[in-house]
Amino acid sequence: MPSGDCYWTVLDQQMQVMPAADGFLRYVRFSKDRAESTTEAYARAIVLFLRWCALLGLDWRSAAGHLGAFMLWLRHAPASATAGWVSPGPGAKPVRGPRRINRILIAVRGLLVFAAGTGDVPSSVVSQIYEIADTRDLPPEAAGSDSGLNYRLRARHRVKEPQSNVDRASxxxxxxxxxxxxxxxxxxxxxxxxxxxxxxxxxxxxxxxxxxxxxxxxxxxxxxxxxxxxxxxxxxxxxxxxxxxxxxxxxxxxxxxxxxxxxxxxxxxxxxxxxxxxxxxxxxxxxxxxxxxxxxxxxxxxxxxxxxxxxxxxxxxxxxxxxxxxxxxxxxxxxxxxxxxxxxxxxxxxxxxxxxxxxxxxxxxxxxxxxxxxxxxx
Missing domain, CATH: 1.10.443.10 (Intergrase catalytic core)
Known part of the structure; x- marks a missing residue:
């Protein structure tokens, strides 16, 4: 950027900047004041999503309804996968763990929601990746003291992560x-x-x-x-x-x-x-x-x-x-x-x-x- 600040972006197969991804990554870097390393992680995640869409012949704008298949692909397909879709066999060793898959999904959901806000994808995409929940399904301790009914978004696609607490150095x-x-x-x-x-x-x-x-x-x-x-x-x-x-x-x-x-x-x-x-x-x-x-x-x-x-x-x-x-x-x-x-x-x-x-x-x-x-x- 002219200010000297840097961020990561995404290029398509013609080595041109992808406008939707570029706008989202600039929003993350400057409007949300995130680190350059965050835009790098998000950009790499978006590239995986776009690569998967290309392998299946899907338009990324309409691929939100197939994120379950994307999660399966992430679990078993290496980052350098360029061949067509091949279903993994029984007992295939996972390539990515739950935490990594969830981090990739965060970036993809962010891109789709941002694109819905700019009109690049239909607003109905949001309901495909999030389900609307309210405070009635929360225990009283978590619902807070507000007596009103509050709504919140809950991601539809998420892998359960094992609990892993960071140990202290003695x-x-x-x-x-x-x-x-x-x-x-x-x-x-x-x-x-x-x-x-x-x-x-x-x-x-x-x-x-x-x-x-x-x-x-x-x-x-x-x-x-x-x-x-x-x-x-x-x-x-x-x-x-x-x-x-x-x-x-x-x-x-x-x-x-x-x-x-x-x-x-x-x-x-x-x-x-x-x-x-x-x-x-x-x-x-x-x-x-x-x-x-x-x-x-x-x-x-x-x-x-x-x-x-x-x-x-x-x-x-x-x-x-x-x-x-x-x-x-x-x-x-x-x-x-x-x-x-x-x-x-x-x-x-x-x-x-x-x-x-x-x-x-x-x-x-x-x-x-x-x-x-x-x-x-x-």
Missing amino acids: DEEAVAMLRACCSARDLFLIIVMARAGLRRSQTVGLHREDLHFLVDSSALGCDFPGPHLHVVRRRNINGAWSKSRDSHIVPVDRLVVQAHDQYVFERRALLGDDLSDFVFVNLFREPIGSPMRPDAINDLTTALSKRAGLSRVIKPHMLRHCFGSNVADAGCELDVIQALLGQRSPYSAKPYLHPSRQRLRDAVERVGSPRLTTGATR
Whole structure:
């Protein structure tokens, strides 16, 4: 775009931009303020849908009534499938799992609803992909206090996903990864995720101006007490994007500040007076001095897990769960955990809580025992 912002789009077989898909993806990127990576995922999903329509000789505008067959195709057809429709045999191994299929369907439904709004497809398509439900089929707790009858849309086509909760990295695993770090930058990066609970994109999206590691930051125009960092949602050239729409502040302890000081000396020794405002930059791979990309965090945590001799690979988000659980184990209330994690609702912080065994034991020990009555009873 003229502003320098990027988004992904879809080309047809004649290498021309598909107007309906392009309009939808621009709407997702700019009107809904989603990340560039979201438009990439949506664009790839739309391509699969259009490829399936072409294989069956269907017009994508009228294919909404056949999404059940599309789901079956997604389950068994590889991404490079170019042959005609072949029904999979009994016991065929699935190519895509439930979660992946549902994510593709989200993009396809979004395209069809957007196209219905622009008049590119009939409005009746919406009723083919959604069924109208109302609050009468909800339990009282979910229906809310509003006494009126509310309607909602429920997707007709969806694969049941198995429950898969993200596990937390234990303190022992986090310490082992820190000991396996070979540079001050890597040490500071892991500490920021484990001691401040930042997501990977929030971590590599930090700018130098976001770090207020002073006892008194009033000179910086900030009245938040003590050392802290600001998580700001902005478009970054490295593809980093904060999931939290609102900026929030995370206090940090002396371990984070000390690790940052060591990294500053290392960075200056290797790069000199570099001008990049990004906190985390490439020091040991090309292009030197360029901001690290989010996927580099996964490469780092995978390498550190193996170097530390851990029995499993620690993913970046597991360090965020480690932070949330440690804050909860320290006795903080749910609203405090919510604010530290940058969540909009206290209930959004619940998946990050993994009570330790000792915390569970202490909770039981705090429950008083009933008094034993004395005297004869009958």
